[in-house]
Amino acid sequence: MVSLSIANTVSDLIQGDVNEHLPLERIPLEGDVLGLGTTTSFDNGELTFLHQPGAARTHLYKCQSLDGGIRRLLPGDGASHFPYVCFSGDASALRQPVDLAGLGPSVGVPLQELVGQAITGSIAAGRMEPAPIVGVRLRATWSSLVITVASKLCMGRRRRNTDAVDPDAAASLYSSLQHYRLAAQDPGDPADPIHYLGRSLEWECCGFWDTRPESGRVTVPAVGAHLHLHGCSSDLRHGGHLHHEHAGTRLLRLDSLALYPFKELCSLGADLAVERASYGAGVLRFAITNRGSLDVSDVGVAVVIDDRYSGHRYLRLPWLAAGAEESFALALELAPGAHELLVLADPERQVLEPQALWENNRARLQVVV
Numbered sequence: 001m002v003s004l005s006i007a008n009t010v011s012d013l014i015q016g017d018v019n020e021h022l023p024l025e026r027i028p029l030e031g032d033v034l035g036l037g038t039t040t041s042f043d044n045g046e047l048t049f050l051h052q053p054g055a056a057r058t059h060l061y062k063c064q065s066l067d068g069g070i071r072r073l074l075p076g077d078g079a080s081h082f083p084y085v086c087f088s089g090d091a092s093a094l095r096q097p098v099d100l101a102g103l104g105p106s107v108g109v110p111l112q113e114l115v116g117q118a119i120t121g122s123i124a125a126g127r128m129e130p131a132p133i134v135g136v137r138l139r140a141t142w143s144s145l146v147i148t149v150a151s152k153l154c155m156g157r158r159r160r161n162t163d164a165v166d167p168d169a170a171a172s173l174y175s176s177l178q179h180y181r182l183a184a185q186d187p188g189d190p191a192d193p194i195h196y197l198g199r200s201l202e203w204e205c206c207g208f209w210d211t212r213p214e215s216g217r218v219t220v221p222a223v224g225a226h227l228h229l230h231g232c233s234s235d236l237r238h239g240g241h242l243h244h245e246h247a248g249t250r251l252l253r254l255d256s257l258a259l260y261p262f263k264e265l266c267s268l269g270a271d272l273a274v275e276r277a278s279y280g281a282g283v284l285r286f287a288i289t290n291r292g293s294l295d296v297s298d299v300g301v302a303v304v305i306d307d308r309y310s311g312h313r314y315l316r317l318p319w320l321a322a323g324a325e326e327s328f329a330l331a332l333e334l335a336p337g338a339h340e341l342l343v344l345a346d347p348e349r350q351v352l353e354p355q356a357l358w359e360n361n362r363a364r365l366q367v368v369v
Helices: 009-016 111-124 167-175 355-361
Strands: 003-007 020-023 033-039 045-050 059-064 070-072 084-088 135-149 176-183 193-200 204-212 226-235 239-242 250-262 264-268 272-280 283-290 297-307 310-322 325-331 337-346 362-368
Touching: 009 084, 033 204, 033 226, 033 264, 045 204, 045 239, 059 135, 059 226, 059 239, 111 204, 111 226, 135 226, 167 355, 176 362, 204 239, 272 337, 272 355, 272 362, 283 297, 283 310, 283 337, 310 325, 355 362
Parallel strands: 003 264, 176 193
Antiparallel strands: 003 084, 020 297, 033 045, 033 084, 045 059, 059 070, 135 176, 135 204, 135 239, 135 250, 204 226, 226 239, 272 283, 283 325, 297 310, 297 337, 337 362
């Protein structure tokens, strides 16, 4: 069964800075691979997965917030870690082409309505079984199209002390992103905050339809926001998130549509652990291990003596890859007697770990000097 892997979620991204990253090398691009995501906070943009039927590989493009342009990503080019991304394996066997004649005219019809109709019809006709998330590939021609591209400047830092996403943050996400317009003519309004890019109106798109959009797995967590699409113009000049629900977006025609039912979802995450803690000859030794599937950045480590947090020692790890570990030897002058030493990885809870995995973030030692 072809699974859909989700590294962090859109909800995680909305809540603020994400310290977990998936390397480009971990994404399999052999065959028809569906996905979308965002690039690093240092070089913001959107990820688009483009694949031509019959092609051996899927190409990954970065859509740039600076100018709405695109460039192909290759391993080792310096933009190889993603704070949010979801991707499949080779989903060729799941591909269900849709007969567009059964959808009726598409001029001016909201794209989400057409995709929803296609999914409902395919399930009713027995061509496709229900699935929690349905992958979408389509080619569309637009009368006008508004796209958005993520930028670090629009993503505010937020505390991560709740499992609930701030509804206001979700609602305002797209309004705070950089907007661009594609149309046959430049509206010519100098007061228009939406920048005009040009006449590239035929687009190749890839994305997902989530049956539970409020979960924020692959879409903005809002009721009714089922469809999340990224794409590139067919001339490979522009790309970004398709703001298909924007008032300035109007569909001319839907040229092709294929559906991919994903029944198996796999969540990727970090799992920090404190291991092999020991004290002897005035030195505290321990290792911080990342047992998870995502790299982590800017990880703090606190060492607390006898529960006195005001005098704790603090260390910081710039980077810890998935499966890697970092060893420490910290000189500690302890007075004669009994002491308790606490080693705590990520004391600020900045790394997104399931609560069930938090226990191994700490190690306690009872020491007698």
